[in-house]
Amino acid sequence: MSTPTPPDEDAPLLSVRDLRVEFGTRAGVVTAVDGVSFDVRPGETLAILGESGSGKSVTSQAIMGILPKPAGRVVGGRIVYRGADLLTRPPAEVRKLRGTEMSMVFQDPLSSLNPVFRVGYQIGEMFRRHRGYSRSEAREAAIELMERVGIPAARQRVDDFPHQFSGGMRQRIMIAIALALDPTLLIADEPTTALDVTVQAQVMKLLTRLQREEGMAMILITHDLGVVASSADRVLMMYAGRVVETGDIREVYEYASHPYTKGLMASIPELDGRSDRLTPIKGSPPDLLDLPPGCSFHPRCPYARDVCVQDDPDLLHVESRPGTHRAACHFREEVLTDDRERV
Amino acid sequence: MSDVVSDLTRPTAPATPPPRKTGGKRPGSGRIRFSATVVSIYVFAALFGPWLVRYDAVATSTPDRLLPPGSRLSDGSLAIFGTDDVGRDLLAQILQGARISIAVGVATLLLAGIIGVTIGVSAGYFGGWLDGVLMRLADIQLTFPSILLAIFIAALLGPSVVNVVIVLAISNWVTFARVARAQVLSTKGRDFVDATRTLGARTWHLIRRCILPACIAPILVVATVEIGSVILAEASLSFLGLGTPTSTPSWGVTISNGRNYLSDAWWISTIPGIALAVLVVSFGILGDALRDRFDPKLKNL
Numbered sequence: 029m030s031t032p033t034p035p036d037e038d039a040p041l042l043s044v045r046d047l048r049v050e051f052g053t054r055a056g057v058v059t060a061v062d063g064v065s066f067d068v069r070p071g072e073t074l075a076i077l078g079e080s081g082s083g084k085s086v087t088s089q090a091i092m093g094i095l096p097k098p099a100g101r102v103v104g105g106r107i108v109y110r111g112a113d114l115l116t117r118p119p120a121e122v123r124k125l126r127g128t129e130m131s132m133v134f135q136d137p138l139s140s141l142n143p144v145f146r147v148g149y150q151i152g153e154m155f156r157r158h159r160g161y162s163r164s165e166a167r168e169a170a171i172e173l174m175e176r177v178g179i180p181a182a183r184q185r186v187d188d189f190p191h192q193f194s195g196g197m198r199q200r201i202m203i204a205i206a207l208a209l210d211p212t213l214l215i216a217d218e219p220t221t222a223l224d225v226t227v228q229a230q231v232m233k234l235l236t237r238l239q240r241e242e243g244m245a246m247i248l249i250t251h252d253l254g255v256v257a258s259s260a261d262r263v264l265m266m267y268a269g270r271v272v273e274t275g276d277i278r279e280v281y282e283y284a285s286h287p288y289t290k291g292l293m294a295s296i297p298e299l300d301g302r303s304d305r306l307t308p309i310k311g312s313p314p315d316l317l318d319l320p321p322g323c324s325f326h327p328r329c330p331y332a333r334d335v336c337v338q339d340d341p342d343l344l345h346v347e348s349r350p351g352t353h354r355a356a357c358h359f360r361e362e363v364l365t366d367d368r369e370r371v
Numbered sequence: 372m373s374d375v376v377s378d379l380t381r382p383t384a385p386a387t388p389p390p391r392k393t394g395g396k397r398p399g400s401g402r403i404r405f406s407a408t409v410v411s412i413y414v415f416a417a418l419f420g421p422w423l424v425r426y427d428a429v430a431t432s433t434p435d436r437l438l439p440p441g442s443r444l445s446d447g448s449l450a451i452f453g454t455d456d457v458g459r460d461l462l463a464q465i466l467q468g469a470r471i472s473i474a475v476g477v478a479t480l481l482l483a484g485i486i487g488v489t490i491g492v493s494a495g496y497f498g499g500w501l502d503g504v505l506m507r508l509a510d511i512q513l514t515f516p517s518i519l520l521a522i523f524i525a526a527l528l529g530p531s532v533v534n535v536v537i538v539l540a541i542s543n544w545v546t547f548a549r550v551a552r553a554q555v556l557s558t559k560g561r562d563f564v565d566a567t568r569t570l571g572a573r574t575w576h577l578i579r580r581c582i583l584p585a586c587i588a589p590i591l592v593v594a595t596v597e598i599g600s601v602i603l604a605e606a607s608l609s610f611l612g613l614g615t616p617t618s619t620p621s622w623g624v625t626i627s628n629g630r631n632y633l634s635d636a637w638w639i640s641t642i643p644g645i646a647l648a649v650l651v652v653s654f655g656i657l658g659d660a661l662r663d664r665f666d667p668k669l670k671n672l
Contacts, residue, residue, distance in 0.1 A: 094565045098499065127571035140562040144584040154570065205570065 040067035041213055041245050042091070042130075047105035049083070049090050052098075058316045060086045060100070062269040065343075068213065073239065073246045075256040075277065077292075078266035081313055084249045085135075087266075088215045091247075092132050093122060109213075128158055130213040131206040133235075136222045137198035141190040147201050148174070148186030154208035173204045178234060196227035200234065207238060214239070215247045220255060232259055253296060257281065265289050268314050268324040271343055275353035285346045285355040285364040287329045323357070331359050331366075399660030406657035413650050417473045420466030426620070432458035437636045453638045455628060464620045465643050471621040472650070475535055476602045480594045482540035487547025488583075488590060494548070495555030496578060506552070509545045517542035518607060525613035535614045539601050550593050551586050558585040589666045596658035599651040606647055622647045 049061040061083040068074050076084045089095045090102050093114070107114045109130065114122050134140040142150060151173055152166030161169060167186065174182035177200040190198055199219060206214060216235060220228035236259045239246050248260055256263060256277065263280050265273040265288065273286040284290040291309040311328035314320055320327050326336040335358055343356040346364060357363060434445045435458035442450050444460070452461035494505040521538045528534040558564065564581045572580070608614030609623025617624055622643040629639025 092569045094568055096560075123571055123573065125571075126569055132566070132569040134562050134566055136562055140566045142563045142567065142581055142584075145580070158571065202566070205566075 039069075041070045041110065042068040042247075043106075043108040044087070044091070045106045045108070047087065047090060047107065048103045049086050049095065049100060050103045051096075051100045053317075056317050060269055060316065061090065063105070064266070064269075064271055065105075066264050066271070066274065068245050068247060070212065070245055071243045072261045073236075073248055073259060075248045075250065075260035075263045076266060077250060077253065077256060077263055079251055079313055081268075081316065082266040083269040084251075084266050085217055088132070088217050088247065088249055092126065092130070092215060093119075127154065127211070128209045129211055130215065131209075131211045132215040132217065133199070133202050133206050133219045135218040137195050137202050138222065140202055141198055143190055146187050146189055147193070150190075151201065151205050151208060154205060158209055169208075170204075173208060174201070177201070177204045177207075177238070178230075179204075194227075195223050196231060199223060199227075199231050203231075203235065203238070207242065210242055211244060213245045213247070215249070217249045218251070219248075220252070221250070228255070235259070253292060265292075268316065268319060270324070271356065272325065273353075273355040273357075274343070275346075275349075276351060279349065279351060279353050283346075283349055283353065283364055285349070285353065285360040286325075286357045287331050287363055288325050289355075290363060291328075331357075331363060333359075399663045402656050402660035403664070406653040406660065409649065409653040410657060413469055413653075414473060416466055417469035421463070421470060424460065424463040424466055426460065426463035426467045430459065434458065437632065437639075439636070440638050440642070452642045453636070455625070455639050456632055456636070461625075461638065461642060464625050465622070465646050467620045468622040468625055468643060469646065469650075471532065471615060471619060472602050472605060472647070475532060475539070475605045475615075475621075476598045478536045479539040479543065479601045479605075480598055482536060483543040483597075484547050484590065484594060486540060487544035488551045488586065490544065491548035491551025492555050492578060492582060492586070495552035496559060496574075496582060502552075505548070509548050512542070512545050515542075518604065521604065521608055522611065522613055525608060530613055530616045532615050532619060535605055535608060538608070539604055542604075543597060543601060546593055546597060547590060550589050554586045554589055555582055558582055592658065592662045592666050595654065595661050599654035599658065602654070603647070603651050 044067075045065050047061055047064045048059065051058045051060050060081075064083070064087055066074065076087065078084045086095070086100070089100070091107055091114070095101065102115055105115075109125065112121075114125075141147065145153075148167055148170040151170035152161070152163075155161040155166040155169045156163070171182050171186050174186060179185060179197055179200055185193075190201070193201065199222075203219075214235075219235060220231050223231060232255055235246070235248075248256065250256060260277050263274065263277045264271055265280070265286065267288050273280060273284070273289045280289060281293065284293055288309070291307075294307040295309060297306055309328055314324055314327070320337075322335075322337045322340050323329070323332070324340075326332040329336065339358070341356045341358045343354050344360070346353045346355055346360050348361055348364065355363075432445065432454075435442075435450070435454050437456060438444070438450055438454045438458075440451060440453040440461075442453060444450050444454070450460050450462070452465065454460055455464070490505050490509070494502040520542050524538045524541065525534060528537070559582060561581075564577060567577055567581055605614055605621065606623035606626070609621045610627045611623075612627065614623055615621040617628075625643045626640045626647075629636065629641075629643075632639055
């Protein structure tokens with residue numbers, strides 16, 4: 029693994045501070061990400077959870093510098109990778125990090141491969157352009173990589189075009205390209221959403237296996253609580269562009285201290301069949317153009333009181349829990365201890 | 372539903388796709404085959420004809436003036452298409468003219484294509500004020516009647532083959548620019564472009580590897596549709612004396628020459644006219660058929 033600075037176990041690999049991203053639309057300016065902060069340490073998996081429009085994908089796009097232009101722009105905050113702020117460094121320097129130090133797997137494998145080039149060529153291009161391999165060396169490296177990500181008969185299929193592969197296989201090829209140069213940080217933006225359920229499990233298994241082997245850090249963006257439970261170390265819950273709860277995965281799942289997290293947990297069907305009806309969260313996600321005052325979750329929140337309408341809660345430590353469990357709720361202790369499924 | 376392990380070891384798609392049915396099943400096969408044959412005969416004639424039938428622009432032969440098609444010349448050879456007002460063989464002239472027409476058509480499309488695709492890709496990819504400026508420029512270009520513009524420029528530059536190419540390229544780049552821009556706009560938002568960017572690609576690499584390959588098919592279709600009208604425009608300019616100089620026997624020049632003799636030597640204007648019409652119609656059919664097969668979106672072009 030290439031490490032320009034000596035690895036420090038405590039120092040975060042990536043540190044996002046108070047990130048704000050706005051989108052200019054016809055109807056007005058939308059703050060898609062509003063003051064999001066988090067750290068990713070080397071080798072760990074951070075899951076960013078949230079429903080559509082919560083800002084999780086936009087956060088990853090801001091990190092990778094692929095916000096849709098000219099509509100989206102970062103208006104505040106810092107994205108610090110190994111001590112260098114990606115937002116203020118010259119673009120050429122940041123570009124050199126992409127693909128080599130940090131790379132990304134996209135949601136839809138059907139559209140994230142270039143349809144006009146053979147897959148082996150596309151994988152090998154990483155080696156040719158970044159490592160200066162010759163054509164035949166790059167081809168061999170591509171075949172090896174295809175075998176590593178579990179593509180059967182890689183040597184026969186290296187010259188096929190993307191459309192000749194199934195969705196799951198294409199996602200494996202995407203993963204192969206992303207991992208070609210042994211990045212230290214991989215961002216996986218809903219890597220399994222577009223796949224069949226059985227294939228989802230395979231691809232997730234592959235991602236976590238490769239991550240362990242390489243010792244790389246991963247940001248896993250998803251709305252699938254099940255995917256997160258089995259593969260993440262820590263979790264970041266997002267709602268309406270803000271972080272509402274964060275902490276170690278087991279801690280957050282078992283001691284949810286934000287009504288939104290709690291509501292999500294209650295809406296998962298349970299295998300023991302304790303209740304035959306699922307408990308949904310009432311209402312629908314807020315309009316980002318017209319966020320409710322105070323805590324943006326209060327119109328849907330069973331714990332909401334007057335203070336929630338006036339005052340937007342900060343992301344604060346849940347005092348009664350050990351570790352780094354934090355939640356953005358005025359009544360986090362009450363939510364934590366409340367056993368009723370009121371949501 | 373099979374289990375995970377066996378899924379991993381089994382290829383998910385058959386190694387070879389089922390053989391595609393050849394023949395008249397795909398849209399426009401017959402039209403493509405017919406028109407492509409006609410066009411290739413023209414290209415073949417243009418390439419090799421002038422070698423087989425010698426043509427000399429300044430050689431005159433007064434005894435052989437205005438002979439009708441099928442006449443014997445004074446040197447004993449057969450003039451299949453007859454002769455013109457100074458006794459030059461019309462077949463040789465038409466073959467030479469085919470060479471000029473096709474060469475001018477191809478060169479014009481190359482030039483117009485390069486200009487148009489460059490402008491269209493820049494406008495579509497970079498957007499913003501550049502897009503605004505370039506596309507308004509294209510709009511302004513379109514408001515001029517192209518033949519009028521061509522006459523104006525040809526009058527300034529004088530008649531020559533190179534000038535004809537320049538003139539026609541100026542009045543034809545807009546279609547290429549618009550089609551290229553539309554294609555860029557629909558391609559640059561695709562995931563694979565973002566994916567390539569996250570792998571550290573520069574702008575130039577993105578344009579070359581992601582954007583341009585996506586433009587090739589529609590641009591080729593446009594080129595085929597346009598070539599007929601370009602050849603026709605070249606003939607019109609030459610007919611008006613603003614295209615190729617009279618020493619270069621393009622079809623337009625020959626038709627123009629024969630205009631004074633229409634009543635007693637109809638073949639001088641008519642035969643090159645038919646040759647021109649058949650070629651233009653063939654290119655038209657070919658362009659339509661290729662568009663139907665490869666890019667039905669361009670139907671309203």
